Amino acid sequence: MIRGLYTAATGMNSMQHQIDVTSNNIANVNTMGFKQDRAEFQDLMYETLNYTAGQTSETTTNPTGIDVGLGVRVSGIQKNFLQGDLKLTSNTLDLAIEGNGFFQITTPDGETAYTRNGAFKLDSEGNIVNGNGYALNPQITVPDNLINLTIASDGTVTAEDPTTGDVTNLGQITIADFINPAGLSPQGESLFMVSEASGDPITGNPTEDQFGSMRQGMIELSNVKLVNEMVDLITAQRAYEANSKAITTTDSMLDTVNRLKR
Numbered sequence: 001m002i003r004g005l006y007t008a009a010t011g012m013n014s015m016q017h018q019i020d021v022t023s024n025n026i027a028n029v030n031t032m033g034f035k036q037d038r039a040e041f042q043d044l045m046y047e048t049l050n051y052t053a054g055q056t057s058e059t060t061t062n063p064t065g066i067d068v069g070l071g072v073r074v075s076g077i078q079k080n081f082l083q084g085d086l087k088l089t090s091n092t093l094d095l096a097i098e099g100n101g102f103f104q105i106t107t108p109d110g111e112t113a114y115t116r117n118g119a120f121k122l123d124s125e126g127n128i129v130n131g132n133g134y135a136l137n138p139q140i141t142v143p144d145n146l147i148n149l150t151i152a153s154d155g156t157v158t159a160e161d162p163t164t165g166d167v168t169n170l171g172q173i174t175i176a177d178f179i180n181p182a183g184l185s186p187q188g189e190s191l192f193m194v195s196e197a198s199g200d201p202i203t204g205n206p207t208e209d210q211f212g213s214m215r216q217g218m219i220e221l222s223n224v225k226l227v228n229e230m231v232d233l234i235t236a237q238r239a240y241e242a243n244s245k246a247i248t249t250t251d252s253m254l255d256t257v258n259r260l261k262r
Helices: 001-026 226-258
Strands: 035-044 046-050 066-069 072-080 086-090 095-098 102-106 112-115 147-151 158-159 166-173 175-177 185-188 191-193 202-204 212-214 218-220
Touching: 001 035, 001 072, 035 086, 072 185, 147 212
Parallel strands: 095 218
Antiparallel strands: 035 072, 046 066, 086 218, 095 212, 102 112, 102 175, 112 191, 147 158, 158 166, 175 202, 185 191
């Protein structure tokens, strides 16, 4: 019966992690470029009371053993990189990647981070930056004397000289992809960093090879489905309650044993 207490406790602890993950998903339902988390579980070791195929006589063996599980634990939390819905904003510097790929961002320490959040802006020097002021990589600067900034589906950035009408090429936006995007390390601020699990970045121009196309004036929304998260939340709550009931039942049984009289 003591085993039952500890086993049910692992279930409550695991369901608490599930609720934490689901709560984070719900909190970020309106975060641009956010990718849903999914908690994954696996059972713990088993206590073998009788081995499978153990001898029951000189000529026979038992077809099944007696293995008692000791609970559950969180085995991982995986990002779901399924593309979110694209929302039309008509903002010149709002960009979305339709398909595979990540924007490359230069962090203040010089590292390259990756994001699907394409809500870009111009800083005081005309550089294209994200909401935190981190520059897009490769860096692109838009002179203040040009108008009609255009970003093509292949990432080519151009603008028009209002005096002459000439179109000036300002640069090329390149994007990155990974063999295992789920292995990227989340850093907050909608940024991810490379890890050994993700593999090295593969860079290229939008619309080429495996990369998606660029969409100007659009933004990628969170891929969290609120209805699914609410169902997961209810399921986790019921599982938490069931495990707490198992602890209460085991405690009641122990109380009964302690009250036995000769």
